[in-house]
Amino acid sequence: MKNKAEIVIIGGGVIGASIAYSLADKGMKDIVVLEKNYIASGSTGSCGAGIRQQWGTKMNCILSKKSMEIFENLNEILKVKRDIELKQGGYLLLAYSEKEFKQFKENIKLQNSIGIPSQLLTVKEAKEIVPQLNGEGIKGATYCPTDGHINPFRVNQAYVEAARRKSVQFYTYTSAQDIITQNNEIKSVVTDRGVIETNKVVNAAGGFSKEVSLMAGIDIPTKSERHQILVTEQVNPILKPMVMSFSYNIYCQQIPDGSFVMGYGDPDEQYSHNIKSSWQFLEEMAKKATYLLPFLKDIRVIRQWAGLYNITPDAQPILDASDELKGFFMAVGFSGHGFMIAPFTGVLMAEMILGEKLSMNIKLDLKRFEHDRLILEPSVV
Amino acid sequence: MVILMNEDKIVCRCEDITLKELRDMIADGYTRLDEIKRALRLGMGPCQGDICLEIAAREICRMTDKKMEDIKMPSKRPPVAGIKMSELVGDNQNEK
Numbered sequence: 292m293k294n295k296a297e298i299v300i301i302g303g304g305v306i307g308a309s310i311a312y313s314l315a316d317k318g319m320k321d322i323v324v325l326e327k328n329y330i331a332s333g334s335t336g337s338c339g340a341g342i343r344q345q346w347g348t349k350m351n352c353i354l355s356k357k358s359m360e361i362f363e364n365l366n367e368i369l370k371v372k373r374d375i376e377l378k379q380g381g382y383l384l385l386a387y388s389e390k391e392f393k394q395f396k397e398n399i400k401l402q403n404s405i406g407i408p409s410q411l412l413t414v415k416e417a418k419e420i421v422p423q424l425n426g427e428g429i430k431g432a433t434y435c436p437t438d439g440h441i442n443p444f445r446v447n448q449a450y451v452e453a454a455r456r457k458s459v460q461f462y463t464y465t466s467a468q469d470i471i472t473q474n475n476e477i478k479s480v481v482t483d484r485g486v487i488e489t490n491k492v493v494n495a496a497g498g499f500s501k502e503v504s505l506m507a508g509i510d511i512p513t514k515s516e517r518h519q520i521l522v523t524e525q526v527n528p529i530l531k532p533m534v535m536s537f538s539y540n541i542y543c544q545q546i547p548d549g550s551f552v553m554g555y556g557d558p559d560e561q562y563s564h565n566i567k568s569s570w571q572f573l574e575e576m577a578k579k580a581t582y583l584l585p586f587l588k589d590i591r592v593i594r595q596w597a598g599l600y601n602i603t604p605d606a607q608p609i610l611d612a613s614d615e616l617k618g619f620f621m622a623v624g625f626s627g628h629g630f631m632i633a634p635f636t637g638v639l640m641a642e643m644i645l646g647e648k649l650s651m652n653i654k655l656d657l658k659r660f661e662h663d664r665l666i667l668e669p670s671v672v
Numbered sequence: 673m674v675i676l677m678n679e680d681k682i683v684c685r686c687e688d689i690t691l692k693e694l695r696d697m698i699a700d701g702y703t704r705l706d707e708i709k710r711a712l713r714l715g716m717g718p719c720q721g722d723i724c725l726e727i728a729a730r731e732i733c734r735m736t737d738k739k740m741e742d743i744k745m746p747s748k749r750p751p752v753a754g755i756k757m758s759e760l761v762g763d764n765q766n767e768k
Contacts, residue, residue: 329707336710372700373711444710524718524754548687548713568750577760588763591754593718 293460295488297321298644299480301467301503302495304335305443305630306622308450308461309637310493310644312369315457317641322459323489325482327466331447334497335630337566337598339520339554341533341544342631343382343438344407347398347669351607353651354632356407361634362441369453375445378547381532382438383412383420384670385429391538392431394669399433409435421534423586438533440546443630450637467496470507470619477507477618491618491644498564498599500623507616511609512660513601513624514562518554519572521595523587525549534583537670541579543587551590553580556627566597600627605665610636610655612643620644621657626671675734676727684724686717694728698735705729706746715746718754 297319300307303326311324326332342362344355361368365375386392395411402409410433417432418424451461462484469481470492479488496503498515526549533544543553553576573595581588603609603624613619622640625632635651642649659665679692689712702708705715708728715721715728729743 329704331710332706448711522716523757570750573751573755574760577757581757581761581763588758588761589756591718591756592751592760593754594716594720594749595751596749 292462292465292482292485293321293323293487294485295321296323296460297489298323298491298493299467299487299489300324300493300495301480302326302333302497303330303451303461303463304333304495304497305331305447305450305633306335306497306625306636307493307495308447308454309633310495310622310640311459312450312454312457313637313641314644315454315459317645319645320458322454323487324454324459324461325465325467325480326461326463329463330451330461331444334598334601335443335447337520337596338443338630339542339544339552340440340443340546340630341382341438341535341542342441343435343533345382345384345398345402345409345433345435345438345670347394347401348666349401349405350653350666351668352402352405352407354635354653356405357635357651358632359437362446365446365449365634369449371445371449372452373445373448375449376442376547377439378441379437379439380544381420381434381436383417383532383534384433385417385534385536385539386431387428387536387538389430395431395433398670402435407435408437409433420532421530421584423529423584424534425583425585434532440533440544446630446633467503467506472507472616475616477616491620493620493622493640493644495622497623497629498601500601500621504621504623507613507619509613509616509619511621511623511657512604513609515564515599515601516560516562517565517597518556518560518600518627519568519576519595519597520552520554521573521576521592523551524591524593526590529586530584539579539583541583543580543584550593551587555579564599566599568595568597602626604660605667606671607666607668608636608655609657610639610643610653611657613657628671683727684712684714684717684721686719687713689714689724691731694731695735698732703732703736703738705732705743709746720748721746
C-alpha cells in the first residue's frame with residue numbers, strides 16, 4: 292500500500308468514486324480511495340436506483356439536471372465495459388391534497404424555467420401514462436419524461452474503472468481508522484493496513500459520515516436511518532415510469548430487467564446503522580403498493596434489503612471544505628438522494644478541492660446549520 | 673477439479689448469465705461473490721443463487737488460486753421463497 296498521497300478519499304461509493312474520477316480527470320495525481328468493504332457495498336448499492344429532476348428548489352433542479360446530462364452520456368464519457376442501464380421512463384409524482392398540488396404547480400414553473408421538461412397532469416392524463424393506477428384521492432400529478440432508472444452498481448463500478456485507468460488507487464477492504472492532525476492541518480490517515488501521509492482528506496463515507504468526521508475532530512449533524520426496499524420477480528414491461536408520492540409515501544418502479552423495486556420511508560424509524568430487513572416492512576409495503584397499483588397483487592416478492600439514508604437537518608447534503616481543519620472536505624448527508632446527483636457532485640467537489648471557481652453556485656456549507664440558513668426543499672422523501 | 677468448457681452455457685438460470693460473462697468479470701478483477709452478484713445480477717433472481725453461486729465460487733478458485741473455504745457466500749435475504757403480494761396483504765382470492 293502507498294504510504295503517501297496527494298489526497299485520500301474515504302468511501303468508495305458512487306460519491307467517492309465520482310470525486311476521484313473528476314479529480315483525476317482534472318489532472319490530480321496520487322489519489323487514494325479507501326473502501327472498508329467492496330465497491331457499492333454501502334448506500335450506493337442499496338439505493339432504489341431512481342433518478343429524478345423534479346425538485347422544488349432551483350439548486351436541486353440544477354444539480355439533478357446537470358447530473359442527468361452526464362448520466363445520459365456516461366457510457367461514452369467513462370468508456371464503460373458494462374452498460375449502466377439507463378431507462379428514461381419518467382417519474383410520475385402524485386399529489387393527494389390541493390396544497391400538495393399547488394406546490395407541484397410552483398415546482399413545474401421552476402423546473403421548466405431551467406429547461407427540465409416536466410409537466411402538470413390531471414388524474415386522467417396520469418392514467419394515460421399508467422392505466423393501472425388507482426386514481427382514488429389523487430388531485431393531480433406531475434411527470435418528467437427524462438427521469439428514470441440507472442443501475443447503481445454499474446455506475447459505481449464504471450467510475451472506479453475509469454478512475455483506475457487514470458491511476459487512482461482504490462484500496463478495498465481497507466478502513467480508515469483515524470485522521471491525524473496538527474495545528475489545524477491534516478498529517479495522515481491511519482488505516483487497518485498502514486498509514487498514508489496526506490494533507491487532504493475527503494469524507495465521502497455515506498452512512499458513516501459522522502464517524503469519519505469525528506476522526507478529524509469535526510462534529511457534523513448527520514444521522515443515519517434505515518430505509519428498506521423490496522424487489523419482485525421479473526415480468527413483462529407493464530409500468531413505464533417511476534410512480535411516487537411524498538404524501539402517500541411510496542415509490543415504485545419497474546426496472547429494465549422487468550422486476551419492480553419499491554420502498555417507503557418509515558416515520559417511526561430510529562436513527563441507527565441497522566440494515567436488517569423486517570417483515571413489517573413487507574406487509575406495509577405490499578399494502579401500499581397494491582392499493583396504488585392493484586395488478587401487483589399477482590406478482591411475487593423475491594427479495595428485500597435495506598440501506599442507510601445519511602440525513603442532515605434540512606435533508607440536503609453538505610458539500611463543503613472545513614473552516615476548522617485545512618484540507619478536510621465533506622460530501623456527505625445526501626439524505627436519500629445522493630446517487631442521482633453523484634455525477635455533478637463529483638465535478639463540483641473536484642473544483643472545490645482544486646480551488647477552482649465552482650461551475651454552479653451552491654450553498655451546501657456546514658455552517659448553515661449553526662446560522663439557521665436551512666434549505667427548504669418541499670419535494671423530498 | 674471439473675473445468676467447464678462451453679462458455680455459452682448459462683450459469684445463472686434466473687438471470688440468464690453465461691459462463692463467459694462470469695469469467696470476464698473475474699478476469700476484470702471482480703473476485704468476490706458479493707461484487708460479482710452486484711455487477712452481473714448473478715444470484716439475484718428467485719432462487720437467490722442456489723446453483724450459480726457455487727459455480728461462481730468454483731470459477732473464482734480456479735482462476736485466482738483461492739480455496740473454496742476462503743470464498744464468502746453473499747447474504748441470503750428474506751423471503752426464503754417468493755411470496756405473492758396478495759398473500760402479504762392477506763388477500764388470498766387469487767390463490768385458488
